[in-house]
Amino acid sequence: EPEVTQTPSHQVTQMGQEVILRCVPISNHLYFYWYRQILGQKVEFLVSFYNNEISEKSEIFDDQFSVERPDGSNFTLKIRSTKLEDSAMYFCASTPEGGGRGTQYFGPGTRLTVL
Amino acid sequence: QQQVKQSPQSLIVQKGGIPIINCAYENTAFDYFPWYQQFPGKGPALLIAIRPDVSEKKEGRFTISFNKSAKQFSLHIMDSQPGDSATYFCAASPQTGANNLFFGTGTRLTVIP
Numbered sequence: 001e002p003e004v005t006q007t008p009s010h011q012v013t014q015m016g017q018e019v020i021l022r023c024v025p026i027s028n029h030l031y032f033y034w035y036r037q038i039l040g041q042k043v044e045f046l047v048s049f050y051n052n053e054i055s056e057k058s059e060i061f062d063d064q065f066s067v068e069r070p071d072g073s074n075f076t077l078k079i080r081s082t083k084l085e086d087s088a089m090y091f092c093a094s095t096p097e098g099g100g101r102g103t104q105y106f107g108p109g110t111r112l113t114v115l
Numbered sequence: 116q117q118q119v120k121q122s123p124q125s126l127i128v129q130k131g132g133i134p135i136i137n138c139a140y141e142n143t144a145f146d147y148f149p150w151y152q153q154f155p156g157k158g159p160a161l162l163i164a165i166r167p168d169v170s171e172k173k174e175g176r177f178t179i180s181f182n183k184s185a186k187q188f189s190l191h192i193m194d195s196q197p198g199d200s201a202t203y204f205c206a207a208s209p210q211t212g213a214n215n216l217f218f219g220t221g222t223r224l225t226v227i228p
Contacts, residue, residue, distance in 0.1 A: 033215070035216075041220070042218045042219060042221055044218070045215045045218075048214075056215055091159070093158075095214060103149070104214070105161075106159045107158050108156075108157055108158050109157075
């Protein structure tokens with residue numbers, strides 16, 4: 001069964017450093033998402049991406065964040081200058097269609113630790 | 116208005132019991148209500164979902180009850196098993212846009228053998 005994959009599984013970085021989290025969505029899916037989950041808290045929406053551009057973004061997704069689909073398979077989340085409070089699990093998700101009709105499939109997540 | 120409120124925060128039941136998890140929302144533009152199951156170290160996995168045109172949906176041992184007028188929905192797990200021990204999140208999504216999910220705060224369920 002196709003699945004969303006994410007790399008790395010765990011990323012440790014120093015505060016102020018740039019990190020890139022990578023995701024490979026399911027191949028025939030059209031919408032892509034990033035969510036984050038701070039330890040012990042709920043999953044929070046960051047950004048959605050469709051047709052090579054951001055569709056929607058939350059208040060969390062400020063200028064320090066960016067997303068890119070550099071080729072036909074990868075979907076990346078970049079944090080330019082990490083802060084301690086960016087420490088969280090980051091989940092990528094994809095769905096074949098939007099408008100409330102598609103099931104979102106989540107990857108296993110990348111645990112980001114900012115020291 | 117994008118908030119989804121979930122309760123209880125944690126729940127312990129005996130094997131065979133019927134845990135019930137409740138959620139409430141405010142945004143009337145929400146029209147898709149999934150439940151996700153998450154095991155430690157894993158991403159959320161879709162369990163069951165409902166749309167507001169029905170009041171109940173059952174898949175196996177999992178049932179969603181939906182009350183549109185009260186803007187509430189709940190998950191019932193029949194004949195719960197130790198393997199059901201996980202964190203359960205309700206979520207909601209608006210009918211327009213990219214189907215962004217807004218999650219509840221989660222319920223940690225423990226089923227005692």
